[in-house]
Amino acid sequence: MIARAEINALLKKLDVIAPTGYFLSLHIRFAAPLMRFQTYPETWAEFYFQNGFALRDPTIAWGLSTTGACRWSALPVPDPFGIMREAAGHGLPYGATLSHGLITSRSIASVANGKREFTDEEIVAVSAILRQLHELAEPPAGLTKAQKDALRRIAEGERHAEAAAKLGITESAFKARLISTRKRLMARTTAEALQRAQEYRLL
Template identity: 30%
Template sequence: MTADIEREVARLGELSNAGFAIACHIRFNRPDFLFQTYRRDWIDRYSDEGLVMHDPIVRWGFANEGWIRWAELDDPPGGVLERARAYDMKHGIALGHLWGGSRSVGGFARSDRDFTDAEAGAVANAMDALHRITLQAGRISPAVHAELRAMSIGYVHGASV
């Protein structure tokens, strides 16, 4: 399981040069798994200011399936995506995924250019793979849980990160 997760996370990292955040299997407003590779200063600001409540990526991902470019999302002046640009997240895509009765949401960023349609499709495929791999979260052993924590992957359903 961890090798499969590592492979998909590495693939997403290659495609998203300014980082990504994925909340897998969101239940009761918190995910079972949280993958974050955005800059630490952005993650801290996002968390400290409670920006998840205003994030158009999250809003779109809960209401839709598939992907959309950030430029197409409704982000008011001074909004989350505008603020993210100061942290080298200038272009991106949002993904919403529902499979197996579970929803996952992700945001993926580039600093240099927009994602091509082919790259967006590859991101969607990798996120689908992560969603399916981690759907078995309730059945992971303590050893796998420890490996995931060592990989800095937050397994938050039923355990602290």
């Protein structure tokens, strides 16, 4: 289940270990992550995006093909587009990529250092952070049909009484469905529950 305060605390630890920034994709499903964080220099991030490097990045290819950790200097994946050379030219000459989780829900982290290779101890620390983030961001397996129906009615802008009538239940029963949905998604409000359900691709 997602716990944003704990996630933020772990990201602060990554800030310390990766002085030149990091890129983090949690629970990559259907070719897109459920959550993504990026602190690389803005010039590199913009250059990377403009050149469509995400589809050609050897660090991502490596992370999707295996789990573990690898320094960029030892990546066994071909780099025909010279992305790692471009990264070095933008102040990211040293780095490491780490991958964790099943292929159906993989989490990948890349960390950068502008001055030196990461030590074994630092890589172990990043690996531990990645595993914790992966677990914290784990979405629920699914919602019941009743919970999905209730959220869809809210997403369409219907009021409780109107939504309940369309579902053929009482308004109090409809509200009970929303309460159970909020609990399931660990959300404080229905709006937050709807947002998380969409982020988790549960609707």
